[in-house]
Amino acid sequence: MIETDQDRLLKVKGLWKVFGRNPINFDPQDTDSMESLRDDGAVLAVKDVSFEVKRGEVFVIMGLSGSGKSTLIRCIPRLVDPNWGEININGRNVLDMDEKELLEFRRYETAMVFQHYGLLPHCDVARNVAFGLKLRGVTPRDRQDRARQAIARVGLEGWEHHYPSQLSGGMRQRVGIARALVQETDILLMDEPFSGLDPLIRREMQETLIRLQKEVNKTIIFVTHDLSEAARLGDRMAVMRQGEFVQQGTPEEVINNPADEYVERFVFDERQILSGNKKRPPFGPTQKTRFKKSTPITPAPAPLAAAGRR
Amino acid sequence: MFPDGWHYNVAPYINSFVKWLVVAWGPFFEAISNLVLGMLLQIEAVLKGVPWWAGIIIITWIAWRQTHNLLKTVLPGLLIFTIGMFGLWEVAVETLGIVIVAVLISLLIGLPMGIAMSSSERFNAVNTPILDAMQTMPSLVYLIPALMLFGLGKVPGVFATVIYALPPVVRLTNLGIRQVSWDVQEAALAFGASRWQMMKEVRFPLAMPTIMAGINQTTMMALSMVVIASMIGAGGLGEEVLKATNRVDVGKGFEAGWAIVVLAIVIDRISQAAAKRWEPPQR
Numbered sequence: 001m002i003e004t005d006q007d008r009l010l011k012v013k014g015l016w017k018v019f020g021r022n023p024i025n026f027d028p029q030d031t032d033s034m035e036s037l038r039d040d041g042a043v044l045a046v047k048d049v050s051f052e053v054k055r056g057e058v059f060v061i062m063g064l065s066g067s068g069k070s071t072l073i074r075c076i077p078r079l080v081d082p083n084w085g086e087i088n089i090n091g092r093n094v095l096d097m098d099e100k101e102l103l104e105f106r107r108y109e110t111a112m113v114f115q116h117y118g119l120l121p122h123c124d125v126a127r128n129v130a131f132g133l134k135l136r137g138v139t140p141r142d143r144q145d146r147a148r149q150a151i152a153r154v155g156l157e158g159w160e161h162h163y164p165s166q167l168s169g170g171m172r173q174r175v176g177i178a179r180a181l182v183q184e185t186d187i188l189l190m191d192e193p194f195s196g197l198d199p200l201i202r203r204e205m206q207e208t209l210i211r212l213q214k215e216v217n218k219t220i221i222f223v224t225h226d227l228s229e230a231a232r233l234g235d236r237m238a239v240m241r242q243g244e245f246v247q248q249g250t251p252e253e254v255i256n257n258p259a260d261e262y263v264e265r266f267v268f269d270e271r272q273i274l275s276g277n278k279k280r281p282p283f284g285p286t287q288k289t290r291f292k293k294s295t296p297i298t299p300a301p302a303p304l305a306a307a308g309r310r
Numbered sequence: 311m312f313p314d315g316w317h318y319n320v321a322p323y324i325n326s327f328v329k330w331l332v333v334a335w336g337p338f339f340e341a342i343s344n345l346v347l348g349m350l351l352q353i354e355a356v357l358k359g360v361p362w363w364a365g366i367i368i369i370t371w372i373a374w375r376q377t378h379n380l381l382k383t384v385l386p387g388l389l390i391f392t393i394g395m396f397g398l399w400e401v402a403v404e405t406l407g408i409v410i411v412a413v414l415i416s417l418l419i420g421l422p423m424g425i426a427m428s429s430s431e432r433f434n435a436v437n438t439p440i441l442d443a444m445q446t447m448p449s450l451v452y453l454i455p456a457l458m459l460f461g462l463g464k465v466p467g468v469f470a471t472v473i474y475a476l477p478p479v480v481r482l483t484n485l486g487i488r489q490v491s492w493d494v495q496e497a498a499l500a501f502g503a504s505r506w507q508m509m510k511e512v513r514f515p516l517a518m519p520t521i522m523a524g525i526n527q528t529t530m531m532a533l534s535m536v537v538i539a540s541m542i543g544a545g546g547l548g549e550e551v552l553k554a555t556n557r558v559d560v561g562k563g564f565e566a567g568w569a570i571v572v573l574a575i576v577i578d579r580i581s582q583a584a585a586k587r588w589e590p591p592q593r
Contacts, residue, residue: 079500103502103504106500106502107501110500111501112500114497116493117493117497118493118497118498119494120511121494122515122516122588122590132501132502135498135501135502135503135504135511189500
């Protein structure tokens, strides 16, 4: 049956990704092939993952490093080719696409933001933002106009002709976001976009993203290792461990009813903060032995961080 | 010692192969020879059409544009002036012509070769020992077949120079492209870059600083080959060195050697400054 359900934009069904020497003859239904994989020392990076994302929803995939979350998000535009399963977007299975269809799919239906930005060092901000449009073959004049709008949207007006090396981390990621927004795709894929930024800037970027999401209402797949980020941004979330989804639900559901001990450990911190209990678990500055005088540790007043430095 | 009965020589086969090449492929090599000669003569005509003072002004102007430094602007012009003073202007221009043609041919062959090597492990594995051989084989060895195929004069000189000067640009193009960060390439891939777009928009431009270093190396090696190429009648500054050596005229030899060094320094500085433009700006 062809998908006509407009509510479900993205459907992932029984997705597997195996890294190993010989994962070609892989079939999760065939126990023999699974056995031989195990003997080969293959790594199951994504293990029978299924989820659905509604149009306009922010779906957060959370897990520790090595849990397979980055591999999973890369499976969607097939930067990593999954071995088994289905990825349905707008009623089409991405895994059935040939090379040409896949290029078109990446150009017109998804846009991605990376942890390490992936900006072109030899191009200024304007040309970086217009990069995806250039790949589509949009005319230079049209590219410039649309890039300028996207740059304004992320608060980087006046920085069009600076190079990535001249920008701070937060500003680089704004360029990365503008480059994705300018594509006007339904789906935005974000792989730990704020993980490399310091906490204040991270907070600021999260707020920028929330504001932008109100304006553009994209469908966002957001990968993070930070539960508070997941809770702040996500409409729904999934917790991933060793390639599997341990739990799916709204952030509230996950925080209030952790499915197992693994999720519980994640959630512990966040629940303390949410419930108004200011007592943080023992780490960091509470190791008082290092301070001679026990000076009260108050959080530094957050300066009003401007969108751009001059 | 090595057993006598095991002696075996490939030399006769190589000799007859080259002889066969000369006979069977004669017209082909002649056509190439004429093409290169035409190119060479045209470039030489342009270079010789420039009066000496204009040459110095042009070089000073380029140096100023590239460096914006008083000493580095004045020095190249002064050095070039000494070449004229020694009465070597004409031959230096001849040498420059050969170097330019040799470098152009090297780039024409070397850049695509380096690109191909960066994207194919097999091609890389096949080519690496060939490049090693090109760099270590004594140049006199291929000077002789070049002579047989292209006749006496500048053209075999150009080809011998190409063989010697080609490896750096190939190697550094290959290396530069391989070193392009995966983060950037992955981002380009995610936005739907085709193979061609990936090369044109990402890999090649990001490799450009390294490639420029290769072009610089190739130019320097071409210049150093010019002396040896003069042995088969390529002319230029190399011929002056050769003549001085035959007459045991140390002074004349120094003058010609000096002129080659000056050309090398000036070309090197200018091309390095040009290479800097390809590097992304620092904060």
